[in-house]
Amino acid sequence: MVKAQAMEALTKALGKENVITEAEDLLCYSFDATADMPSQVPDVVVVPQNINQVVEVIKVAREFKLPIYPRGSGTNLSGGTIPLQGGIVLSMKGMDKIVEIDADNLVAVVQPGVIIQDLNNAVAPFGLIYPPDPGTVATATMGGSVSECSGGLRGLKYGVTKHYVMGVEVVMADGTVVRFGGKTVKNVTAYDMVKLFTGAEGTLGVITEITVKLIPAPEAKKAMLATFESLADAGNAVTEIVRSKVIPATMEIMDNVTIRTVENFAKIGLPTDAEALLLIEVDGIPEVVEREAATVIKVVEKNKGKIKVAKDDKERDGLWAARRSALPALAQVKPTTVLEDATVPRSRLTDMLVALQNIAKKYNLQIGTFGHAGDGNLHPTILTDARDTEEMKRVHQAVDEIFKVALELGGTISGEHGIGIAKAKYLPLEFGEQGVDVMRKVKQALDPENILNPGKMFK
Amino acid sequence: MVKAQAMEALTKALGKENVITEAEDLLCYSFDATADMPSQVPDVVVVPQNINQVVEVIKVAREFKLPIYPRGSGTNLSGGTIPLQGGIVLSMKGMDKIVEIDADNLVAVVQPGVIIQDLNNAVAPFGLIYPPDPGTVATATMGGSVSECSGGLRGLKYGVTKHYVMGVEVVMADGTVVRFGGKTVKNVTAYDMVKLFTGAEGTLGVITEITVKLIPAPEAKKAMLATFESLADAGNAVTEIVRSKVIPATMEIMDNVTIRTVENFAKIGLPTDAEALLLIEVDGIPEVVEREAATVIKVVEKNKGKIKVAKDDKERDGLWAARRSALPALAQVKPTTVLEDATVPRSRLTDMLVALQNIAKKYNLQIGTFGHAGDGNLHPTILTDARDTEEMKRVHQAVDEIFKVALELGGTISGEHGIGIAKAKYLPLEFGEQGVDVMRKVKQALDPENILNPGKMFK
Numbered sequence: 001m002v003k004a005q006a007m008e009a010l011t012k013a014l015g016k017e018n019v020i021t022e023a024e025d026l027l028c029y030s031f032d033a034t035a036d037m038p039s040q041v042p043d044v045v046v047v048p049q050n051i052n053q054v055v056e057v058i059k060v061a062r063e064f065k066l067p068i069y070p071r072g073s074g075t076n077l078s079g080g081t082i083p084l085q086g087g088i089v090l091s092m093k094g095m096d097k098i099v100e101i102d103a104d105n106l107v108a109v110v111q112p113g114v115i116i117q118d119l120n121n122a123v124a125p126f127g128l129i130y131p132p133d134p135g136t137v138a139t140a141t142m143g144g145s146v147s148e149c150s151g152g153l154r155g156l157k158y159g160v161t162k163h164y165v166m167g168v169e170v171v172m173a174d175g176t177v178v179r180f181g182g183k184t185v186k187n188v189t190a191y192d193m194v195k196l197f198t199g200a201e202g203t204l205g206v207i208t209e210i211t212v213k214l215i216p217a218p219e220a221k222k223a224m225l226a227t228f229e230s231l232a233d234a235g236n237a238v239t240e241i242v243r244s245k246v247i248p249a250t251m252e253i254m255d256n257v258t259i260r261t262v263e264n265f266a267k268i269g270l271p272t273d274a275e276a277l278l279l280i281e282v283d284g285i286p287e288v289v290e291r292e293a294a295t296v297i298k299v300v301e302k303n304k305g306k307i308k309v310a311k312d313d314k315e316r317d318g319l320w321a322a323r324r325s326a327l328p329a330l331a332q333v334k335p336t337t338v339l340e341d342a343t344v345p346r347s348r349l350t351d352m353l354v355a356l357q358n359i360a361k362k363y364n365l366q367i368g369t370f371g372h373a374g375d376g377n378l379h380p381t382i383l384t385d386a387r388d389t390e391e392m393k394r395v396h397q398a399v400d401e402i403f404k405v406a407l408e409l410g411g412t413i414s415g416e417h418g419i420g421i422a423k424a425k426y427l428p429l430e431f432g433e434q435g436v437d438v439m440r441k442v443k444q445a446l447d448p449e450n451i452l453n454p455g456k457m458f459k
Numbered sequence: 460m461v462k463a464q465a466m467e468a469l470t471k472a473l474g475k476e477n478v479i480t481e482a483e484d485l486l487c488y489s490f491d492a493t494a495d496m497p498s499q500v501p502d503v504v505v506v507p508q509n510i511n512q513v514v515e516v517i518k519v520a521r522e523f524k525l526p527i528y529p530r531g532s533g534t535n536l537s538g539g540t541i542p543l544q545g546g547i548v549l550s551m552k553g554m555d556k557i558v559e560i561d562a563d564n565l566v567a568v569v570q571p572g573v574i575i576q577d578l579n580n581a582v583a584p585f586g587l588i589y590p591p592d593p594g595t596v597a598t599a600t601m602g603g604s605v606s607e608c609s610g611g612l613r614g615l616k617y618g619v620t621k622h623y624v625m626g627v628e629v630v631m632a633d634g635t636v637v638r639f640g641g642k643t644v645k646n647v648t649a650y651d652m653v654k655l656f657t658g659a660e661g662t663l664g665v666i667t668e669i670t671v672k673l674i675p676a677p678e679a680k681k682a683m684l685a686t687f688e689s690l691a692d693a694g695n696a697v698t699e700i701v702r703s704k705v706i707p708a709t710m711e712i713m714d715n716v717t718i719r720t721v722e723n724f725a726k727i728g729l730p731t732d733a734e735a736l737l738l739i740e741v742d743g744i745p746e747v748v749e750r751e752a753a754t755v756i757k758v759v760e761k762n763k764g765k766i767k768v769a770k771d772d773k774e775r776d777g778l779w780a781a782r783r784s785a786l787p788a789l790a791q792v793k794p795t796t797v798l799e800d801a802t803v804p805r806s807r808l809t810d811m812l813v814a815l816q817n818i819a820k821k822y823n824l825q826i827g828t829f830g831h832a833g834d835g836n837l838h839p840t841i842l843t844d845a846r847d848t849e850e851m852k853r854v855h856q857a858v859d860e861i862f863k864v865a866l867e868l869g870g871t872i873s874g875e876h877g878i879g880i881a882k883a884k885y886l887p888l889e890f891g892e893q894g895v896d897v898m899r900k901v902k903q904a905l906d907p908e909n910i911l912n913p914g915k916m917f918k
Contacts, residue, residue: 104698104806127704149647160645162654163622178894183804185834186619186874188608188658189882189889190916191898195621195654199647216704239563245586245675287746345642347563375644415645423648430648435637438905439650445904446897457649 006064010046010088013056018094020045029089032074032081033136034422035336036386036395042069042083047094051169051177051208054090058175058206058451061088067454070202072112072144075136077339078420080148080201084455090206092143098122099209106214107166107183112143112207119212128214131158134416135327143207149199151341151416153250153323156242156374157283158215160416162198167211170197173204173447182211196442201418202453204446218249218283222293223316226300226307227274231255231357234276235350237303238373241280242346244299246292251374252279252323255353258330258368258381265329268322276353278305278373279323281316326370327381334366334383338395342406343377343415355405356380362401363394377415403429419457427458465523469505469547472515477553479504488548491533491540492595493881494795495845495854501528501542506553510628510636510667513549517634517665517910520547526913529661531571531603534595536798537879539607539660543914549665551602557581558668565673566625566642571602571666578671587673590617593875594786602666608658610800610875612709612782615701615833616742617674619875621657626670629656632663632906641670655901660877661912663905677708677742681752682775685759685766686733690714690816693735694809696762697832700739701805703758705751710833711738711782714812717789717827717840724788727781735812737764737832738782740775785829786840793825793842797854801865802836802874814864815839821860822853836874862888878916886917 011019020026021044031039043066048054061068067087074081083089096113103126110119116137119130133152134140140150146168151160167181181187181194197205228234238251254262254277263270270277278300282292293309300307310316331337344352353369356378360367371378380402384395403413403426413419413426427436440458443450470478479485480503490498502525507513520527526546533540542548555572562585569578575596578589592611593599599609605627610619626640640646640653656664687693697710713721713736722729729736737759741751752768759766769775790796803811812828815837819826830837839861843854862872862885872878872885886895899917902909 102804102806104702105804106701107804149651151645151647155645160647162651172893172897176893176896178890178897180890180894182871183869184802184836184871184874185805186610186614186802186831186836187871188610188619188875188877189871189873190658190878190886190895191663191901192608192621192654192658193894193897195651196901199649199651204650216706242565243563247675285747285750287750288744291744291746343643343645345561345564345566346644347561372645377643377645410642412641412643412646412648414648415643416647418647419649427649431637431639434631434635435639435652436649437635438631438637438652441904442650442655442901445900 003064006060006066007044009060010044010057013060014046014048014053018047018049029071029083032076032079034077034079035338037079037082037421040083040086042089043086045089045091047091049094051171054171054206054208055175055177057088057090058171061451062449068451069453070206072141073139075140076144076148076420077417078422080418080420080456082421084421092141095208101126102183103128105183107211108214109209109211110142111209112141114142116140116142116145123214127217129217130164130212130214132161132164142210146198146207146210147200147202148418151377153252153372155372155377156251157247157249162195164213165194165198165210166213168194168197168207169209170205170207173449173452199418201420201456203443203457204452220286220289221281221283221316222289223279223281223310223319224293224296224307225319226278226280226305227271228276228305229274231276231353232350233303233305234278235353237278237300237305238349239347240299240303241296244295246282246295248280248374249283250281252370253373254326254370255368257366258326258370261333261368262322262325262329265332266322266325268318270322279319330368330381330383334385336384336386338382338384338399340380340399340402341377341415341417342380342402342411342413343375344406344409344411346374346376348409349373349376351409352378352406356402359398359401363398365394365398375415376411421456424457424459462523465519465525466503468519469503469516472519473505473507473512477506477508488530488542491535491538493536493538494797496538496541496880499542499545501548502545504548504550506550508553510630513630513665513667514634514636516547516549517630520910521908527910528912529665531600532598534599535603535607535879536876537881539877539879539915541880543880551600554667560585561642562587564642566670567673568668568670569601570668571600573601575599575601575604582673586676588676589623589671589673591620591623601669605657605666605669606659606661607877610836612711612831614831614836615710616706616708621654623672624653624657624669625672627653627656627666628668629664629666632908632911658877660879660915662902662916663911679745679748680740680742681748682738682740682769682778683752683755683766684778685737685739685764686730687735687764688733690735690812691809692762692764693737694812696737696759696764697808698806699758699762700755703754705741705754707739707833708742709738709740712830712832713785714828716825717785717829720792720827721781721784721788724791725781725784727777729781738778789827789840789842793844795843795845797841797843797858799839799858799861800836800874800876801839801861801870801872802834803865803868803870805833805835807868808832808835810868811837811865815861818857818860822857824853824857834874835870880915883916883918
């Protein structure tokens with residue numbers, strides 16, 4: 001339990017209204033969106049309204065040796081915001097202002113509590129978009145998605161969060177406030193600290209302001225649905241579309257398990273006998289869209305796929321509703337949904353899909369796979385029940401093997417969900433102990449007392 | 460002088476042919492392309508042929524407490540490769556293999572000694588390009604340009620070097636070998652160490668292999684020359700082109716001093732009475748190029764500019780020859796050319812251009828300004844004579860003021876040349892002592908004995 005003195009200091013600094021101590025309220029901060037994780041109720045949740053209050057929280061934490069767990073909406077998928085050691089949850093949702101939209105420089109400046117979709121709504125009247133597009137765009141915060149370096153559906157053409165973060169203001173573990181980067185497209189002034197804090201999962205500093213790049217909204221879009229009788233044909237089509245110099249805005253895949261589950265859930269007329277389907281969207285100016293769609297159709301047909309082009313916005317929305325149903329549909333099959341994000345080079349997509357089928361068979365598990373085929377970023381989703389200890393043992397073995405295969409194929413253990421608690425043990429597989437040690441040195445240099453999100457990323 | 464033992468150890472590890480000790484050879488490594496810098500002859504230059512030899516060099520350096528100065532072609536512009544404390548220059552030009560071109564994944568893997576243009580030549584048959592395009596593309600190495608995070612002419616549309624580095628292999632200061640990143644578009648596995656080593660100027664580790672992203676080559680290009688009677692009109696045209704949702708591949712500016720000097724040097728028919736000119740190139744598929752060119756013409760004319768479209772490749776090449784002549788033309792006016800790269804948000808371009816004119820007047824100096832207008836990345840170029848100590852005093856005052864103004868306008872002290880020796884003293888201006896201290900902690904954590912490129916970046 002936090003000492004009464006610490007609680008008093010927090011209340012004095014932030015006001016009673018920004019300090020949460022009721023047991024039933026604290027419970028909401030004991031977990032995040034990740035399955036199969038330990039939960040832990042924090043001692044206190046604070047909701048600073050400005051940077052000075054963040055600095056004050058850090059001072060109190062240091063004085064009373066309490067860990068700090070920064071948190072946005074808690075939609076993260078690797079256990080990154082769970083307050084493993086109790087202490088203080090630092091909710092950034094009180095700092096939720098869009099500070100500036102600077103259309104001439106194609107940038108926006110936001111506080112960390114801004115919801116991603118709210119930023120997009122605010123820049124839309126300027127004809128601009130903020131491209132990073134994680135599935136949780138309507139609930140996740142900018143601070144959380146920058147700290148986790150969220151990916152999403154548009155990674156292939158538009159990149160991910162780190163490609164759009166131009167500047168950050170950060171409160172360091174010693175309470176000092178620093179700013180790196182800014183509004184200039186070019187900036188090579190010493191180390192790229194902006195990128196170091198992006199994806200650092202709140203372990204190196206607390207982000208209190210973010211400058212992001214915006215881009216002109218594409219004028220036209222065309223969505224297509226391609227179905228295949230074999231995984232290999234689908235995988236080959238993905239590679240060949242890119243080889244044809246068409247970079248779709250999104251190129252999503254669903255395997256048969258996912259197709260059948262989604263259809264059963266949403267009744268939208270998906271072909272349940274298809275072994276795989278691709279949802280492809282090209283965007284840009286109308287001439288480009290026409291041209292690229294024609295290439296996609298040609299490649300899909302060459303690879304023995306059947307393709308259907310959405311003829312209007314309604315059909316397009318229907319296709320994307322199907323894609324967005326994938327996770328909720330799979331999640332309702334069994335009580336526990338273990339969602340992974342192993343990622344391979346695009347050309348190894350077929351190998352990975354086949355390996356996932358074999359792993360499902362080997363461990364006698366139900367695995368539905370969907371994901372961002374254009375990025376080689378798959379979401380094998382194991383449908384299970386956390387209360388079934390025997391099956392969970394097989395789930396853990398299967399997850400181990402999924403990461404092993406992804407690395408063997410030249411991939412990475414996390415394409416877009418981050419490390420948190422869930423993947424800390426796999427880090428040495430990817431980097432060796434020596435590589436992990438390099439990262440640990442950076443952590444120790446910037447947070448020597450280990451007060452920021454302790455217990456995450458490193459075992 | 461390096462102890463005989465150290466020299467013996469280096470010769471044993473690398474072979475006599477890869478260890479340079481002749482005084483007249485060493486002299487070539489005592490300086491780089493930066494004007495107005497101290498020079499220092501190293502004790503020895505080594506040219507490792509593989510990563511094991513790099514590791515051996517680090518072992519010797521640690522044993523004999525010798526500093527290591529990694530170097531590519533030495534074309535860098537902030538004194539970054541000058542061996543300030545003598546010791547070992549580590550030339551990476553012996554490791555110059557293109558390891559792999561993986562067209563299906565749109566990536567290439569190269570050793571650090573590969574010349575940028577050689578990579579572009581090698582990927583051209585696949586219809587691909589490596590977009591970063593510094594002025595020294597024909598001579599600079601991949602290792603050097605990654606370590607300096609080179610910019611160039613295509614930053615606005617295509618970004619700079621850091622946007623294309625996907626993976627690195629690095630020998631750390633303690634001799635361990637680590638690999639970060641790889642071929643996957645998405646990768647959020649712990650800290651973004653790839654970006655930390657990119658632009659670290661060889662102070663954190665020695666890069667021995669680089670994985671870079673490639674993109675499809677644009678099918679068509681159109682170059683245009685716009686001339687203006689006022690700097691403000693030119694600056695406003697730049698902002699309005701982007702506001703019209705056209706992102707040109709390049710958008711270069713030259714002021715009147717530069718125009719007259721280039722014309723005098725190259726006799727290519729530039730309008731010597733124009734106050735500013737813009738060289739604009741749009742690229743993409745032919746339909747897009749036509750459409751974007753039409754928008755550019757409309758915006759230029761609205762802003763009282765005259766515009767000429769290159770009607771064929773020959774005229775296009777002529778325009779770019781003019782742009783490429785800017786620095787050599789300015790450089791032949793006076794013995795010393797102090798080239799800066801202060802960068803501001805694009806919307807503040809006119810303010811910066813006017814400020815530069817005023818600074819030239821105030822300090823009674825000849826300053827020609829050209830640069831990447833679309834990025835807000837200007838190259839004010841002071842034409843002077845390093846032997847004229849009185850004038851050099853004014854040059855240094857002018858440079859101080861240039862950076863001060865750039866920061867006041869929300870810019871940065873280095874858009875693309877890096878810090879090295881030249882700008883170390885300005886770092887606290889941008890980040891405060893506390894921000895510099897964060898970076899220094901990272902340096903100390905990864906190179907505690909300060910053997911990698913000592914004397915750079917930090918005062």
